[in-house]
Amino acid sequence: MRIGVATCRAAPDLDEDGPLLLAALDAAGADAVPAVWDDPGVDWARFDGVLVRSTWDYPLHRGAFLSWARGCRRTVNPAGVLAWNTDKRYLQDLARAGVPTVPTVFLAPGGPAGGVPGAGDVVVKPAVSGSAADTGRFAGLSDPGAAALVAALHAQGRTVMVQPYLSGIDTQGETSMVFLGGGFSHAVRREPLLGDVGVRRAVVVADVLGTVRRVEPDDAQLAVARAALDAVPGGRAALSYARVDVIPGDSGPVLLELEVTDCFLFLASATPAGRAQLAEHVLGELRREG
Secondary structure (H helix, E strand, O other): OEEEEEEOOOOOOOOOOHHHHHHHHHHOOOEEEEEEOOOOOOOHHHOOEEEEOOOOOHHHHHHHHHHHHHHOOOEEOOHHHHHHHOOOOHHHHHHHOOOOEOOOEEEOOOOOOOOOOOOOOEEEEEOOOOOOOOOEEEOOOOOHHHHHHHHHHHHOOOOEEEEEOOOHHHHHOEEEEEEEOOEEEEEEEEOOOOOOOEEOOOOOHHHHHOOOEEEOOOHHHHHHHHHHHHOOOOOHHHOOEEEEEEEEEOOEEEEEEEEOOOOOOOHHHOOHHHHHHHHHHHHHHHHHHO
């Protein structure tokens, strides 16, 4: 089976997960070829299916990205899930499904600003975003820096999301739980990205890897992760990969993000069996859909 592994121009040979991923796919019998998703010279029809990976630039080109995904013969994860997951308003769906999430208010250009946290630091970022680009921590939404970021994003026609900064992350970090081939694989603990007030530069993988350590999630964290995956459109069975990021809340872990599009999977922390399970699931989904 010939699989296109979709990436972006900034990482044409994939990210640090790439060698382990390609080795697992090769061992499973796939002919996997990295290709830049918006390269007009790539004939995506020549692939039996496409595995979406390091497509980090989609936030500024979401419409084109989703059109490309729908035009592929098949994608893993499914194109409908990509459409749902690439706008962080999916957090509203998860909250309605009973998943404990960080409280989030979405501010559309020209819309009302009701419900914004009134006290304490806040995090401001675009609803369609990645790599912490255009993201900042501020001393409230009235902070001049926060107001300027909101105004700049609205001027670009982008919806803004505002969340309270939960201080538990400063002492306990962020826990990322990775699911491969439908089952829990491994988890890592990361240091907070927004330690200082202001807009930070976009994150690259190297920034994160320097703060990572492998951990075992507790039952409460796993329960949040599984509840979130169960709420994904179509259910978790069709997901070859997923990453669930949680941080400490007042009454237990809360979901910060559910990543099922271009998330880094920390495959060096997975077992060989876990990576093999990912590869077999990818091939199985593409065969099933075909």
